[in-house]
Amino acid sequence: MTEPLPRAAKGDRPTFFDDPAVDALVTMVLELAREQWVLRHRLAVLEDYVERKEGSLGAVEAHAMPADKTAALDAQRAEFVTRLFRAVER
Amino acid sequence: MSRFVHPDLALSPTLDERAGMDFVSALRSHVLNDMAAHMKTRWTETIAPKLPAPPATGQEVHKAIKPDLFFRFYSATRVNAQEMVWDSVRGTVERERAAFAGRLAGLTGKAGGTLELDPALEVPKNVSAIDVHLMPGGYANGADGAAGAIYENGLGVFSFGLMGENLDDIGSSIALWLSARFPDFRPQRILDLGCTVGHQTLPWARTYPVAEVIGIDVAAPGLRYAHARAEAQGVKAHFKQRDARATGFEDGSFDLVFSSMFLHELPLKDIRAVFAEAKRLLRPGGLMLHYELPPNGQMDPYDAFYLDWDCFYNAEPYYKGYRDQDPAELCRTAGFAADGFFQAVVPSIGWYGADAVKAEASAEATGIDGNTGRLADGVRWFTYGAWA
Numbered sequence: 001m002t003e004p005l006p007r008a009a010k011g012d013r014p015t016f017f018d019d020p021a022v023d024a025l026v027t028m029v030l031e032l033a034r035e036q037w038v039l040r041h042r043l044a045v046l047e048d049y050v051e052r053k054e055g056s057l058g059a060v061e062a063h064a065m066p067a068d069k070t071a072a073l074d075a076q077r078a079e080f081v082t083r084l085f086r087a088v089e090r
Numbered sequence: 091m092s093r094f095v096h097p098d099l100a101l102s103p104t105l106d107e108r109a110g111m112d113f114v115s116a117l118r119s120h121v122l123n124d125m126a127a128h129m130k131t132r133w134t135e136t137i138a139p140k141l142p143a144p145p146a147t148g149q150e151v152h153k154a155i156k157p158d159l160f161f162r163f164y165s166a167t168r169v170n171a172q173e174m175v176w177d178s179v180r181g182t183v184e185r186e187r188a189a190f191a192g193r194l195a196g197l198t199g200k201a202g203g204t205l206e207l208d209p210a211l212e213v214p215k216n217v218s219a220i221d222v223h224l225m226p227g228g229y230a231n232g233a234d235g236a237a238g239a240i241y242e243n244g245l246g247v248f249s250f251g252l253m254g255e256n257l258d259d260i261g262s263s264i265a266l267w268l269s270a271r272f273p274d275f276r277p278q279r280i281l282d283l284g285c286t287v288g289h290q291t292l293p294w295a296r297t298y299p300v301a302e303v304i305g306i307d308v309a310a311p312g313l314r315y316a317h318a319r320a321e322a323q324g325v326k327a328h329f330k331q332r333d334a335r336a337t338g339f340e341d342g343s344f345d346l347v348f349s350s351m352f353l354h355e356l357p358l359k360d361i362r363a364v365f366a367e368a369k370r371l372l373r374p375g376g377l378m379l380h381y382e383l384p385p386n387g388q389m390d391p392y393d394a395f396y397l398d399w400d401c402f403y404n405a406e407p408y409y410k411g412y413r414d415q416d417p418a419e420l421c422r423t424a425g426f427a428a429d430g431f432f433q434a435v436v437p438s439i440g441w442y443g444a445d446a447v448k449a450e451a452s453a454e455a456t457g458i459d460g461n462t463g464r465l466a467d468g469v470r471w472f473t474y475g476a477w478a
């Protein structure tokens with residue numbers, strides 16, 4: 001049987017803070033951030049879909065966003081990433 | 091569909107997986123452009139002025155910047171983003187793995203290229219024992235081409251567009267530069283060392299269509315993927331599982347021996363062995379050419395530190411050992427004549443355009459700057475060569 005693809009790289013993970021809890025929290029925050037983005041992205045797609053009342057909810061998966069909305073989302077994402085680092089980028 | 095991947099090899103990530111990949115790309119772009127700029131400013135305006143003497147080396151910069159809070163956030167975020175690159179594609183590859191193996195196997199016989207695997211070849215420790223750039227499982231993981239798919243899809247996320255639509259900006263830029271710089275050099279047989287999935291192999295076949303182009307690597311998954319990818323793109327190239335330190339090809343049988351992002355993943359003794367092997371393989375008048383990170387000896391201490399970051403935090407243990415070498419000296423030690431050495435800084439074709447690449451070929455060579463070899467907006471590629 002084929003082994004599942006490994007999730008983690010070999011070797012110790014580098015840490016940067018005096019308290020390793022901070023390193024772990026950075027990871028958690030970034031994972032939350034990714035998930036938050038994924039949900040927000042999905043919501044935007046759904047809203048667009050509902051707005052235009054096309055087909056069934058199953059079509060959301062394959063729905064192509066119009067270029068202007070994609071561009072707006074791209075900009076919002078960059079903004080979101082910037083906000084995430086508010087505490088340290090001053 | 092996955093971005094930067096030929097439709098025949100593309101995966102079908104879900105809407106959420108695609109958004110996750112885009113998030114990781116945006117995060118990386120922010121770290122490598124915005125946070126990197128902020129860190130440099132902190133260094134020059136806040137940290138460096140407080141030091142008793144200006145640091146002379148990248149190591150001294152590293153030591154002085156390490157306690158800084160922003161450096162810690164930059165580094166922790168960059169490590170996480172690196173892990174998230176591979177994680178963002180793993181689920182899709184895993185889900186499609188069985189069907190994908192069949193698709194790969196079917197992509198053959200279209201362009202006339204070949205695939206030669208050698209299950210008996212011993213995979214060297216630098217590949218088998220280390221998950222270089224934190225890629226879980228490394229290059230040689232598994233018996234199918236899944237590790238190739240992880241690499242190519244991951245690279246698409248990692249490079250946030252800077253490697254071009256076909257992830258071959260390095261090879262395309264450098265092949266165009268070489269053909270413009272040395273128009274009389276028309277290589278007939280070309281070898282790409284440590285080719286992985288052949289991203290920088292195929293530009294040579296496109297630039298020199300009559301040449302026989304061969305890519306070698308020790309890792310089978312990438313070669314399987316490389317063959318399928320070349321055939322899908324209709325480019326004829328041959329992929330062979332061989333060790334670049336002892337390739338088994340005949341003396342004087344190549345006109346061009348090239349490598350890209352390869353040397354810095356080798357221990358120094360292997361680099362020397364590879365150079366000696368390249369010298370053996372070249373016919374008189376042939377060329378050894380490498381795309382690599384610029385050497386520490388030609389960079390200011392901050393830029394040297396900035397590039398060496400990977401050595402300490404990105405599972406690239408040989409990075410600094412390589413970057414501390416002088417390329418001209420490495421070539422000389424391998425038996426290349428000192429006056430046959432040259433180096434260049436080639437503008438990225440995707441960022442600056444083909445005309446800028448050609449202009450660079452006919453101008454006085456540009457020196458190494460902070461953009462050289464650094465994956466961020468406005469990247470330029472460092473390359474060097476030695477005539478045999």
Ligand SMILES: C[S@@+](CC[C@H](N)C(=O)[O-])C[C@H]1O[C@@H](n2cnc3c(N)ncnc32)[C@H](O)[C@@H]1O
Nearest residue numbers: 229284285286289290307308309333334350351
């Ligand atoms: C960073 S990748 C090269 C990427 C590729 N050349 C490109 O530019 O797209 C390094 C590759 O070198 C291979 N490698 C490492 N040691 C090797 C050796 N001794 N002989 C041949 N290949 C080797 C690894 O398996 C890996 O695929």
